[in-house]
Amino acid sequence: xxYSTATRQAYADDIAAIKDKGLxxxxxxICSPQAAEIEVEYPEGSACEKVLNFCANNYLGFSxxxxxxxxxxxxxxARGYGMSSVRFICGTQDIHRTLxxxxxxxxxxxxxxxxxxxxxANAGVFEAILGQGDVIISDRLVHASLIDGIRLCHAERDxxxxxxxxxxxxxxELHQDKNRRLIVTDGVFxxxxxxxxxxxxxxxxxxxxxxxxxxxSHATGFIGPRGRxxxxxxxxxxxxxxxxxxxxxxxxGASGGCVSGRKELVExxxxxxxxxxxxxxxxxxxxNATIAVVDLLSRTTELRDKLEENTKRFRDGMEAAGLNIRxxxxxxxxxxxxxxxxxxxxxxxxxxxxxxVIGFFFPVVPEGQARIRVxxxxxxxxxxxxxxxxxxxxxxxxxxxxxxxxxGIIEKYGK
Amino acid sequence: xxxxxxxxLEYVIDEYVDEDDDIEVEADTALISSGLVDSFSMVSLxxxxxxxxxxxxxxxxxxxxxxxxxxxxxxxxxxxKS
Numbered sequence: 001x002x003y004s005t006a007t008r009q010a011y012a013d014d015i016a017a018i019k020d021k022g023l024x025x026x027x028x029x030i031c032s033p034q035a036a037e038i039e040v041e042y043p044e045g046s047a048c049e050k051v052l053n054f055c056a057n058n059y060l061g062f063s064x065x066x067x068x069x070x071x072x073x074x075x076x077x078a079r080g081y082g083m084s085s086v087r088f089i090c091g092t093q094d095i096h097r098t099l100x101x102x103x104x105x106x107x108x109x110x111x112x113x114x115x116x117x118x119x120x121a122n123a124g125v126f127e128a129i130l131g132q133g134d135v136i137i138s139d140r141l142v143h144a145s146l147i148d149g150i151r152l153c154h155a156e157r158d159x160x161x162x163x164x165x166x167x168x169x170x171x172x173e174l175h176q177d178k179n180r181r182l183i184v185t186d187g188v189f190x191x192x193x194x195x196x197x198x199x200x201x202x203x204x205x206x207x208x209x210x211x212x213x214x215x216x217s218h219a220t221g222f223i224g225p226r227g228r229x230x231x232x233x234x235x236x237x238x239x240x241x242x243x244x245x246x247x248x249x250x251x252x253g254a255s256g257g258c259v260s261g262r263k264e265l266v267e268x269x270x271x272x273x274x275x276x277x278x279x280x281x282x283x284x285x286x287x288n289a290t291i292a293v294v295d296l297l298s299r300t301t302e303l304r305d306k307l308e309e310n311t312k313r314f315r316d317g318m319e320a321a322g323l324n325i326r327x328x329x330x331x332x333x334x335x336x337x338x339x340x341x342x343x344x345x346x347x348x349x350x351x352x353x354x355x356x357v358i359g360f361f362f363p364v365v366p367e368g369q370a371r372i373r374v375x376x377x378x379x380x381x382x383x384x385x386x387x388x389x390x391x392x393x394x395x396x397x398x399x400x401x402x403x404x405x406x407x408g409i410i411e412k413y414g415k
Numbered sequence: 416x417x418x419x420x421x422x423x424l425e426y427v428i429d430e431y432v433d434e435d436d437d438i439e440v441e442a443d444t445a446l447i448s449s450g451l452v453d454s455f456s457m458v459s460l461x462x463x464x465x466x467x468x469x470x471x472x473x474x475x476x477x478x479x480x481x482x483x484x485x486x487x488x489x490x491x492x493x494x495x496k497s
Contacts (some may be wrong), residue, residue, distance in 0.1 A: 140456050147455050159456040161433060367450040 061379030075288025
């Protein structure tokens, strides 16, 4: 037997070591729909209690929005539960086409292809459109799914320092001998909440004859005056060649993703992208609900405006309270703590104050960059935000970090 | 060997260290295991070595362990230069 008593004990010792360091990820079970206020069973086996959720990608509050749920029910009744097929065999309904068309219009792109997730979209897009003789130049902090997709492609790869346009210029100069060049970036970086300077990046792309791919998963629906994304924010909607994004965050929170962009590139994905060819088609329930989301967002900016307001209130309040937050304007607000145990301990104490947040540490973020990542939602009310700020102030005071900068926190707690 | 060490050290600092980083990189500084260079962006370093010294480093020799310090990188370059 391969899994002997000794093997089991050795693995148990590894797990005990993680617990000893205070880095054990504990289980929490949500006993309610995903929303600003949720009921949580934590620790496991205890009674569910109400807490405020500040760590979901539920940026617009659609995860349990009545209109979205109604559309999901309608999709179930009209088109059934599942397709039991990949798209190209018998897995494409008329509503899949409708959603693709609506997303194309929403993002200002020529064509769109649905995938089971943006992870799948990112896994498939590079191999479908590039090969030997081409080069992919990506920001060093792009999402793990982009890294995985780039690794699967036979094009050469290179990276540039995070959001460093001078370094990107150097790399573009270096790779002028390649057949095609593709610059890859996140629109909003998921751990830091910073915005890629997409206007400068597109200028470089034009100058050095490169295509641009943006993963806008943490932007679609709420960044830009009409929530179209980072390309709208920077006024470069016609200069981005491919956007990949998810329906699993702001756009409903269930699952699904897409590649959207120049029609030839999207068609190549339809013909060749492996996750598209080999993975099951998106459920009609999710497709219909996402159509309702895109329709709503195309009609009104009310929710993205509310999110913007909530974000400003939270950021201003946290700075006034003396917490060390990364500056920015997105609803992703990292509360920087640098020390992993501190992040874990503070998250636990925040839960006791009725605020559900999680500590992030290596390998999710670089070593020595531990944080609590707060995410605002249009579903939050001001009283929720004020309660969260007060909890951070109280817990921050307990740990003696209010008013401390990076150096001060590291001096006190180490990296 | 010292020339190679200097060239590689200069490249590593230029390519991976930001101006506001509080890091001193020397020939025996851990690069990958410290998180300064991640395994994905290591590809730039490999490409630089191959380009600069007109060598081909097989993937099995381009491990995070083999690339963890400037000193160990120099050994790889010397191996394939000869």
